[in-house]
Each structure stands twice: as C-alpha cells, then as structure tokens.
Amino acid sequence: MSEIINSIAVKDLDGNSVDLMELYKGKVQLLIIYNNDCLGCTGRAIPMAYEFQLKYPDILVAGIHADFDNREGTKENIKAIFTSGEIPFPFxxxxxxxxxxxxxxxxxxxxxxxxxxxELFRSIFGSQDNAKNRLFYALESLVSEIN
Incomplete structure (x- = not known):
C-alpha cells in the first residue's frame, strides 16, 4: 500500500501559503511540477496538462512552478506563457x-x-510521447479503479 502524502506546501499566485493536500482533500490530483524556463514544459507539458483536464474533468489538474535560483515564478511570468493571457487551471x-x-x-x-x-499513484518525468502515454494509462487505470 502506498504512503499517504501529508502535505504539499506551496504559495498561490498572490503569495498566500496553501497546502494542496488540504485544499484538494478527497480529489484525484494530477500535478505538474515545471519551470517557465523549461521549453518542454511550456511547449508540450502545460498543453498536455490542459488536454488531460478536458478529457478527465473529475480530476483536478494543477501546475506547480518549481523556483530555482534566478528562475522564479511570478503571477505575471506564469500568465505570460499563455497566449490568451488566461490561466486554464490552478497554478x-x-x-x-x-x-x-x-x-x-x-x-x-x-x-x-x-x-x-x-496516496502517490504515479510519478512520471517528461513531456514526450512516452511520458504522455504512461500518464494516459495511469489516468485510465486510476479512473477505472474509482468507478
């Protein structure tokens, strides 16, 4: 049996502390840890996350910008990666x-x-087709477990 994740401590885009495990308690979550400077993230993975959100509306999709030295996320630079200027799911x-x-x-x-x-059901690295397929199968098996 998998271990329960007690906390995922992040900041919302306004700088408020949030615990995703508390906020989304009882929901299936698909979280993408990414960085704006990662072209595979912004060019492939974020659009892929949006596709998963549309295909699995009962699953909460959220982005988590991992801050590294000189590569910090702000509300402005996160919004800027979307051509519409609108953020399609929580970040x-x-x-x-x-x-x-x-x-x-x-x-x-x-x-x-x-x-x-x-519980952490899967952790998958990448944005190429192999990662997309692995994510798709993991989501399908988790959804079938729920139903």
Missing amino acids: YIDKHHKVYDQFQAEGTPQWLLINEKG
Missing part, C-alpha cells in the same frame, strides 16, 4: 523547489498523480 509556486525535492523529481516536467486517498 502554484514552489519556493526554493521544496516540493520538487520532496518528490525527488528527475527534472521538469515531473507529473504527480495522487489518488483520492491522498
């Missing part, structure tokens, strides 16, 4: 890349699929 900021470290991310983007019990 949060991981100050000092603590969440990135908490989940031993291999790099960005790192996907975290958390089941409704608060």
Whole structure:
C-alpha cells in the first residue's frame, strides 16, 4: 500500500501559503511540477496538462512552478506563457523547489498523480510521447479503479 502524502506546501499566485493536500482533500490530483524556463514544459507539458483536464474533468489538474535560483515564478511570468493571457487551471509556486525535492523529481516536467486517498499513484518525468502515454494509462487505470 502506498504512503499517504501529508502535505504539499506551496504559495498561490498572490503569495498566500496553501497546502494542496488540504485544499484538494478527497480529489484525484494530477500535478505538474515545471519551470517557465523549461521549453518542454511550456511547449508540450502545460498543453498536455490542459488536454488531460478536458478529457478527465473529475480530476483536478494543477501546475506547480518549481523556483530555482534566478528562475522564479511570478503571477505575471506564469500568465505570460499563455497566449490568451488566461490561466486554464490552478497554478502554484514552489519556493526554493521544496516540493520538487520532496518528490525527488528527475527534472521538469515531473507529473504527480495522487489518488483520492491522498496516496502517490504515479510519478512520471517528461513531456514526450512516452511520458504522455504512461500518464494516459495511469489516468485510465486510476479512473477505472474509482468507478
């Protein structure tokens, strides 16, 4: 059996402290840890997350900008990656890349699929087709487990 994730401490885009495990308690979460300076993240992974949000409306999709030295996320630079200027799902900021470290991310983007019990169901690195397929199958198997 998987271990329960007690906390995912981030900041919202207005700088308020948020615990995603508390905020989205009882919901299946697909979290993408990314950085604006990662072209695979902004060019492929964020659009992929949006596709998953449309395909699985019962699953909460959220972005977590991992801050690294001189590569910090702000409300303005996160909004700027969207041509519409609108943010399509919740985004949060991981100050000092603590969440990135908490989940031993291999790099960005790192996907975290958390089941409704608060357990890490899958952690997948990447934005290429292989990662997309692995995510799709993980989401399908988790959705079938719920239903």
